[in-house]
Amino acid sequence: MSTARFIRRSLVALLIGWLTTGAALANERWVVLGGDIAETLAALDADINVIARDDTVVYPPAMAELPSVGYLRQLSAESVLSIKPDQILAAGHAGPKEVLEQLAAVGVGIEIINAPPSLEAIGDKVRAVGQLTDRREEGDVLADALNAKLARLANLPNLPTTRAIFIMQHSGLTPRAAGSNTAAHTALEAVGLENAFDEMQGYHSVGAEALARQAPEVVIVSERGLAAMGGEAALWQLPGMALTPAGREQRLIVINDQALLGFGPRTADQLLTLRQDVEALLGASTSIQNSTAQRSP
Structure with a gap:
C-alpha cells in the first residue's frame, strides 16, 4: 500500500x-x-x-x-x-x-x-x-x-484598612455572618477588606454585643439575605447594628452570593464589581479604572 x-x-x-x-x-x-x-x-x-x-x-x-x-x-x-x-x-x-x-x-x-x-x-x-x-x-x-x-484584582493597590461583616442569612433578630474558612471570607480578602468576624470559623449567628464589639465599617449582604430580613431599613434596625460604624454611616453593599461565592465563571467579574462598589462607598482613590489606565501603553 x-x-x-x-x-x-x-x-x-x-x-x-x-x-x-x-x-x-x-x-x-x-x-x-x-x-x-x-x-x-x-x-x-x-x-x-x-x-x-x-x-x-x-x-x-x-x-x-x-x-x-x-x-x-x-x-x-x-x-x-x-x-x-x-x-x-x-x-x-x-x-x-x-x-x-x-x-x-x-x-x-x-x-x-x-x-x-x-x-x-x-x-x-x-x-x-x-x-x-x-x-x-x-x-x-x-x-x-x-x-x-x-x-x-490581586495587583490593585491596597484599600484603607476597613473591617466588614458579610451577612449570608438572617433568622429572627440575629444575622448569620461569615467567619474564616468560608467562601465569603475569601471574597472579602480578595477585594482588600478585613473580615470583622475572622476569629470564628464558618457561618454563625452574631448578636448585638458581638456586632458592637467587632465594629464592622461596611455591611455586605446577599440579595436573598436582605430580602429575608425585610429590606435595608430592617437591616439598620437589627439589635447592635446602630452601634457599629457601618450602621451609623449606613454603609451597605448588596451582592449576588451565588455568582460571587460559587467559584465559577462569574466569580471574577463579581469580585471586580465588589471592589468597585467598596471603593465608591469608601471614597477610595485606588480605583480599578485608574489602575487599568496606569498599565495601558
Whole structure:
C-alpha cells in the first residue's frame, strides 16, 4: 500500500471516529451536579445534553428550569435514575459517595470535578470541564481570561484598612455572618477588606454585643439575605447594628452570593464589581479604572 493511500485511509478512519463520538455525545442524557459545574458548562456552550440538575443549580435560568434530582449532598439513586441519565458531571462534594457508587454500578457514567474551594482553582476547574466535554480549546481560553481578571484584582493597590461583616442569612433578630474558612471570607480578602468576624470559623449567628464589639465599617449582604430580613431599613434596625460604624454611616453593599461565592465563571467579574462598589462607598482613590489606565501603553 502506498504511503498516500495509507494516510488517506487513516484520515477517513479518524474522521469516522470523530463523527461517531459526536453523534454519541449528541444523544446522551446528562445530569449536572453543582452550580459551579453547571455555570461552566453553560459558559463553554457545552450544556446541550443536560436534561436534569440538582437543587444548587440556579443559573443560567434555562438550566434552573430543568427537573431537579435533589440536593447536591443528599442525593438518592432512585431520584437520579428516574430521569434515565447516561452521564453525570458532578462537583467534588456531590454525594453521598455510596449513591454515586450505586449509579456507577448500574452503568451510569460519572465524571467528578475535584477542585478546592479557592479562587486559584477556578481556571483548573474550567479546563477540566472543557476536556470532559470536548471543549478543550474553549476551556483554555476561558480559564486564561478568568485568571487574568483575578490577577488584575490581586495587583490593585491596597484599600484603607476597613473591617466588614458579610451577612449570608438572617433568622429572627440575629444575622448569620461569615467567619474564616468560608467562601465569603475569601471574597472579602480578595477585594482588600478585613473580615470583622475572622476569629470564628464558618457561618454563625452574631448578636448585638458581638456586632458592637467587632465594629464592622461596611455591611455586605446577599440579595436573598436582605430580602429575608425585610429590606435595608430592617437591616439598620437589627439589635447592635446602630452601634457599629457601618450602621451609623449606613454603609451597605448588596451582592449576588451565588455568582460571587460559587467559584465559577462569574466569580471574577463579581469580585471586580465588589471592589468597585467598596471603593465608591469608601471614597477610595485606588480605583480599578485608574489602575487599568496606569498599565495601558
